Structure formats: C-alpha cells, structure tokens
Amino acid sequence: MASFLMVGAGLSGAVIGRHLAEAGHDIAVVDARTHIGGNCHTERDPETGVLVHVYGPHIFHTDDAEVWDYVNAHATFLPYKNRVKTTSRDPEGALGVFSLPVNLHTINQFFRRTLRPEEAHAFITTEQADTSIADPQTFEEQALRFVGRDLYEAFFKGYTMKQWGCHPSELPASILKRLPVRFNYDDNYFFHRFQGMPEQGYTAMIESILDHPRISVTLETVFDRSQAGDYDHVFYSGPLDGWFDYELGRLGYRTLDFERFTYQGDYQGCAVMNYGEVDVPYTRITEHKHFAPWESHEGSVCYREFSRAAEPGDIPYYPIRQVKEKALLSDYVARAETTPGVTFVGRLGTYRYLDMDVSIREALDTARAFAADLGAARTP
Numbered sequence: 001m002a003s004f005l006m007v008g009a010g011l012s013g014a015v016i017g018r019h020l021a022e023a024g025h026d027i028a029v030v031d032a033r034t035h036i037g038g039n040c041h042t043e044r045d046p047e048t049g050v051l052v053h054v055y056g057p058h059i060f061h062t063d064d065a066e067v068w069d070y071v072n073a074h075a076t077f078l079p080y081k082n083r084v085k086t087t088s089r090d091p092e093g094a095l096g097v098f099s100l101p102v103n104l105h106t107i108n109q110f111f112r113r114t115l116r117p118e119e120a121h122a123f124i125t126t127e128q129a130d131t132s133i134a135d136p137q138t139f140e141e142q143a144l145r146f147v148g149r150d151l152y153e154a155f156f157k158g159y160t161m162k163q164w165g166c167h168p169s170e171l172p173a174s175i176l177k178r179l180p181v182r183f184n185y186d187d188n189y190f191f192h193r194f195q196g197m198p199e200q201g202y203t204a205m206i207e208s209i210l211d212h213p214r215i216s217v218t219l220e221t222v223f224d225r226s227q228a229g230d231y232d233h234v235f236y237s238g239p240l241d242g243w244f245d246y247e248l249g250r251l252g253y254r255t256l257d258f259e260r261f262t263y264q265g266d267y268q269g270c271a272v273m274n275y276g277e278v279d280v281p282y283t284r285i286t287e288h289k290h291f292a293p294w295e296s297h298e299g300s301v302c303y304r305e306f307s308r309a310a311e312p313g314d315i316p317y318y319p320i321r322q323v324k325e326k327a328l329l330s331d332y333v334a335r336a337e338t339t340p341g342v343t344f345v346g347r348l349g350t351y352r353y354l355d356m357d358v359s360i361r362e363a364l365d366t367a368r369a370f371a372a373d374l375g376a377a378r379t380p
C-alpha cells in the first residue's frame with residue numbers, strides 16, 4: 001500500500017485523506033495552523049462559551065444528495081436558514097434595516113409601497129431599471145440596468161466597494177448575472193434543497209472525517225517541498241503560487257480582519273447584519289450565537305468584518321480573479337500540470353472560491369479518480 005501526504009487539514013485534505021485511508025493507504029496530514037478544519041474552523045469562545053466561526057460565517061447548503069449524506073454521516077445537522085439583514089438609507093436618506101437578498105419586503109419597505117409581486121416586477125423593470133444601457137459591461141451598469149440607481153446605491157454599491165476595494169464600475173458585469181431581486185417574501189439566502197448547521201460545529205465534523213487508524217495529523221507544521229519525496233504522492237491544498245515560491249508573482253486575494261467584541265444579551269437579533277453604507281468601514285457584523293439557536297448563552301460574541309487587499313503573510317480569503325490574475329493563474333496552472341507527484345486541490349490549490357459542498361464534491365471525485373488510476377496501474 002502507498003503512503004500519501006495531505007497538505008492542509010481543511011475539508012479538501014480531510015475528505016481525500018479519508019477516502020484513500022479507507023482504500024488501505026497510509027495518510028499523513030500536515031497543517032500550518034494550531035487546529036484542523038481549515039477556514040471552516042469553529043471553536044468555543046473562552047469568555048462566552050459561544051461556538052464561533054473563526055474565519056467568517058459558514059452556512060452549509062447544497063443540492064448534492066451524496067454530499068449531504070456524507071456530512072450527515074460525520075455530524076448531526078440541525079435545520080438552519082441564512083437570513084441576512086442590512087442597514088442602508090432609503091431614497092429619502094432615512095437609515096433603516098432591510099431584508100436581503102432584495103425581496104418584496106425590501107422593495108415595499110424601501111419605496112414605502114404595498115406592491116404585489118407583478119406590480120413590483122413592473123415597477124422595477126419599467127420605472128427603476130435604466131433601459132438606456134443596452135449592453136452592460138460593468139457591475140455598475142449591470143446593476144443600473146437591472147434594478148436602477150436607488151436600489152443599486154442602497155444595496156449593491158457600498159457593500160461591493162468595501163468588499164472588493166474598488167468601484168463597481170471597475171468590476172465586470174458578469175458578477176451580477178441575473179436580476180438580483182426576488183418578487184416574493186422569500187428571504188432565505190440560499191435556494192438549495194439541503195441546508196443546515198452542524199450541531200457541534202464544523203471542526204468536530206472534520207475531526208470525525210479524519211478519525212481513521214490510517215490517518216495521522218500533525219499541526220503547526222508548514223509543508224516543506226523537500227518532504228514531498230518521502231511520499232508516493234502529495235495532495236496540496238495550500239496556495240497554488242506558494243508551491244512555486246511565487247516565482248511568477250502573487251495571485252491576488254482579499255483578506256479579512258475581524259474585530260471581536262462581546263455583549264451581554266442579544267446585540268443585533270440576527271447572525272449577520274450587513275452595512276450597505278460606504279462610510280461605515282466594515283462590511284458586516286456577525287453575532288455567532290445566532291448560528292446555534294438551540295444553545296442558550298447570556299453573553300454574546302460578535303465580529304466586525306473588514307475587507308482589504310491581502311499582503312504577503314495575510315490569510316488569503318477571496319481570490320480576486322480579474323484579468324491580471326487570470327493571466328497569471330493560467331501560467332501557474334500550466335506549471336502545475338507538468339509537475340509530477342502532486343495534485344493541487346481545494347480553494348487555494350485551484351485559486352477559486354468554492355463553497356463547502358463543492359469542496360467536498362471535488363475532493364470525493366479527485367480521490368476516486370486517483371484511486372481508480374492507482375488500481376489500473378497495478379493491474380497486470
């Protein structure tokens with residue numbers, strides 16, 4: 001049997017490692033951090049006892065029944081719907097709290113109307129949308145074309161500028177693909193069939209995935225490429241450009257800073273409150289105890305979230321994937337494809353934003369294809 005190294009104890013490394021361990025191989029997992037779980041890591045806040053999503057809020061949602069069964073085999077999932085609120089100013093300049101994604105409630109509250117679905121659709125598409133924009137090229141043009149200036153400025157512009165650090169006129173129209181508005185009162189952020197939250201958090205779930213006699217986990221260990229030769233193959237879920245020592249340049253990321261504060265009682269009444277105003281420096285506040293409404297905590301812990309361009313040494317969160325980065329990415333991908341003995345996996349290894357269910361799906365597919373190739377190579 002072979003021995004494999006997983007660089008990274010996040011979902012990608014854990015799921016691939018587990019599959020290959022079950023096929024009888026020895027798996028060493030290393031992670032630079034003090035904990036497993038990657039960016040899905042959850043831990044108890046020592047002061048309040050609240051389960052905290054350390055690297056930002058994570059809600060599990062999928063249409064993939066096999067992935068849903070997989071996570072349910074490793075954790076008890078409780079029903080959870082993501083219902084996001086946002087502060088913003090209405091057309092008269094009054095500050096209010098509105099429902100996201102923009103839905104019939106948001107529209108009626110914002111414009112002080114009592115429109116029914118078809119009336120709201122007609123109002124937005126004929127009275128608000130800027131139909132003079134025939135072929136939108138930028139995010140801003142696309143938003144103006146779809147929803148008009150009032151909704152764009154209140155709900156899209158400020159948040160986008162803070163999140164991406166640039167004006168929406170510098171972002172491609174493709175970011176807003178469809179009419180980003182619902183003409184009913186559905187405020188469930190995701191459309192997926194299966195949604196929930198692991199009762200004991202994601203780290204407990206990933207601990208269960210890694211709990212196999214053939215898997216060993218070593219934390220606080222930065223992978224060194226000279227170790228690769230000790231294994232039959234490496235699965236690398238670290239940054240793609242990092243593997244190549246950033247020789248061609250750095251792939252751009254946005255990073256996040258979290259400013260923690262505590263509160264006695266209920267600070268904001270929901271898990272996630274966005275701040276649409278451009279003059280508020282943070283994008284949102286997460287109040288973690290609302291992710292586990294089945295728990296009871298007097299104290300509360302909240303994170304104010306700030307977004308900025310990642311510098312070397314920062315945690316890479318969101319790949320920027322603009323024209324410049326895509327060109328550099330294709331150069332690194334060309335190198336990766338001709339590098340033997342390693343498979344680049346996960347959100348950092350492939351430089352893509354991947355939801356958890358997609359990370360698991362891709363990890364299962366990668367592990368299966370690899371195991372099949374291994375079997376074929378052994379068949380005389």
Ligand code: FAD
Nearest residue numbers: 008010011012032038039056058059223238346347355356
């Ligand atoms: P990671 O979780 O990043 O794990 C990679 C691991 O590799 C890390 O632990 C890192 O320390 C380690 N590593 C890297 N380089 C090295 C090295 N050289 N040596 C040793 N160790 C190394 N998905 C959802 O489905 N729902 C959500 O609500 C959601 N919210 C999100 C919010 C934010 C802010 C972000 C950024 C992502 C969110 N996601 C969400 C996506 C989710 O975080 C990813 O799908 C998941 O983390 C991918 O797992 P991974 O194993 O590929 O990567």
